[in-house]
Amino acid sequence: MNDTIVANASASGIGSISIVRLSGPKSLEIAKKITAHNELKPRYAHLSPLYDAQGELIDEAVVIYFKSPYSFTGEDIVEFQCHGGYIISSEIIDLCVHYGARLAEPGEYSKRAFLNGKIDLSQAEAIAKIIEAKNLDAAKILAKQLKGSLLDFVEQSREQLLLILANSEVMIDYAEEDLPVDIQETIAQKLDILEDKLRAILESSHRRKGLIEGFRVAIVGKPNVGKSSLLNRFLDYERAIVSDIEGTTRDTIEESVRIGSHLIRLIDTAGIRESNDAIEQIGVQRSLASIEEADIIIALFDGSREFDQLDEDIMAKLTDIDPSKHLIKVINKSDLNQKIAHPFLEDGALKISIKENFTNLTEALQSLLDSIAKDDEIMLVTSRQILALSDALSHIGESRLFLAKSELEFFSYHLNEALKKISLISKPYDNEDILDKMFGEFCLGK
Ligand SMILES: Nc1nc2c(ncn2[C@@H]2O[C@H](COP(=O)(O)OP(=O)(O)OP(=O)(O)O)[C@@H](O)[C@H]2O)c(=O)[nH]1
Ligand SMILES: [Mg+2]
CATH class of the missing domain: 1.20.120.430 (tRNA modification GTPase MnmE domain 2)
Known part of the structure; x- marks a missing residue:
């Protein structure tokens, strides 16, 4: 903890500014060498030239000094807000190392903040998770957690x-x-x-764990009901092969899709049926595993065909699932002559046509996601x-x-x-x- 550490605090890539952050006892001394300032006033934005070890100008940056203990880590911190891109921030980091800092390890700033009593573990974890948040609700929960x-x-x-x-x-x-x-x-x-x-x-x-990791939504059903067509409609491009041959999809296909303010993982699965084909069997096993891993299951049925034994088997599997999972029953192909009828579907199944209109499904999915997200309870x-x-x-x-x-x-x-x-x-x-x-x-x- 006596070391002075340095790292790029902003994402690498092309952008207008990059932020390099120094933390530790030598921060001020190193910053003075790079800026050629005799003094840096705490919490004051200095627009300053930056010089390399040979005294050559490398950039002009906003430099802010946070004096210990009034900083994120509780140590002396200096932030260089330099011009963006890869080269300048790398040069500043190299210079800091040249003057006695070392490269920070992942999470080391937050670790120091914890060890110095600036934040507790839950706040440290909120910082880590807020960066990964998959929707606004998660970001809001984490912001509260950051506040304690x-x-x-x-x-x-x-x-x-x-x-x-x-x-x-x-x-x-x-x-x-x-x-x-x-x-x-x-x-x-x-x-x-x-x-x-x-x-x-x-x-x-x-x-609500999907709020942080992204909710997993699996589309399941027997072959040919339109699972891959539905994935493609959500994505707005032909991601999965669609055909009228039963057993077209052999493996699960997973993509991120934005529904309202939620970024979900949408999973197209192989049609569930008994098969002698070894590869198809593996695909079906993966479909069943997707049911286990999903937060939300869209069970798709073909309205233009009778409710048969395969539908019956899938229904049996779905009535067995963990009650914390959410099930959306959907009858597809409403544009064709309807033959399907079964008590399981009388209770709230949505009727859609992926070919023509499926907005009622997107609306139902969005309001389900919103309702899962909305909860005043504290969240781990x-x-x-x-x-x-x-x-x-x-x-x-x-x-x-x-x-x-x-x-x-x-x-x-x-x-x-x-x-x-x-x-x-x-x-x-x-x-x-x-x-x-x-x-x-x-x-x-x-
Ligand atoms: N008329 C009509 N046909 C549809 C609709 N949705 C999908 N289809 C057709 O149904 C057939 C099967 O569609 P897929 O999306 O490949 O079905 P799947 O459930 O992925 O099938 P597997 O991958 O074999 O399990 C294709 O010919 C689609 O064009 C719909 O709303 N109306
Ligand atoms: Mg398919």
């Missing part, structure tokens, strides 16, 4: 767990006659409320955060078993573990503060 929404949630959950622990410690340490009669019941009730809240957050985070955005909360919930579950048996040492042990796990979302804590909490709440100094 997840940190607040962790703090509140910790507070509640500490209170429950304090209650339990009192039961362990004090004679039964000094305790309120309903204390065990009160503990159980508090645990109920907390557990419900944590479960709701975990469930809603799973449901990395698998690390989700794992931490799942582990905390497992320990809370365990603790309940011991509470029921009045084995309070074990109860406390599991609550302590839950506390540690939930704290991992933002930062590790030690458990010293349980005591403060305990005495504060119960006035035990009597």
Whole structure:
């Protein structure tokens, strides 16, 4: 952490400006050498010439100095906003290295910000994810997280767990006659409320995980119903081969498509049927795997044909799926004479013609995506955060078993573990503060 690090903070490529960022104790000294300034006033945009090691002019840039601790990393930072393109920013980086900086490792600025207590882990992860966000809703959630929404949630959950622990410690340490009669019941009730809240957050985070990664939308159905035609219509070009030969698509085809404010992954699959062809069998296995991996499934049926055994088999597979997945039933080829009829489709299937009009499907998809995205609940955005909360919930579950048996040492042990796990979302804590909490709440100094 005593090193001074340097990196290009903007994307490489052609653009009007590039930003090179220095962080660490030597930042100011290095910047003075490159700018030939004697002094750089903190938080002041200096329009300055930049010189190489031989004193030759290489660019004119806006140079800003952020004095420690008032910077993103908490260290001295200097930013060079130089002209864009590859050459100048590379030259500035080389010069910084020449004067004693080293190249930053991926994520090193955020890591330093965390180690210097400027941000917690959830904020560091929000920074990483905001760059990858696939839609505006995700960006908004992450912006809140950057402002500390997840940190607040962790703090509140910790507070509640500490209170429950304090209650339990009192039961362990004090004679039964000094305790309120309903204390065990009160503990159980508090645990109920907390557990419900944590479960709701975990469930809603799973449901919305596509907000960050891009929702996966799989188009499935028997051969020839128009799956590839639908992919092509969404993309507006002939990406997949379309033909009236059954089994045209052999492999899954995946493309990004923008629906409203969402960037989704749309997956065309091989028609699902029994086949003796080894390659087609593999394709069908992949179609089935796509159902498993999808957030949303568009089940396509051919309205111009009778509902047959193949449709029946697909229907059976779809009634079996994880309830957190969303199913959109669609009858295609409404431009032809309609023969299909089945109770499974009477309940809300959309009728479209990919050849003529399918706007009702795009509208339905967009409003479904909007409704999944819209949720006021806090969202966990990395698998690390989700794992931490799942582990905390497992320990809370365990603790309940011991509470029921009045084995309070074990109860406390599991609550302590839950506390540690939930704290991992933002930062590790030690458990010293349980005591403060305990005495504060119960006035035990009597
Ligand atoms: N009349 C009519 N024909 C359609 C419509 N949509 C697709 N088709 C035709 O249906 C046939 C099959 O279309 P595909 O998109 O290849 O069907 P698929 O479901 O991908 O078929 P596989 O890849 O074999 O599983 C083609 O001849 C399409 O032109 C529609 O809305 N109306
Ligand atoms: Mg196809």
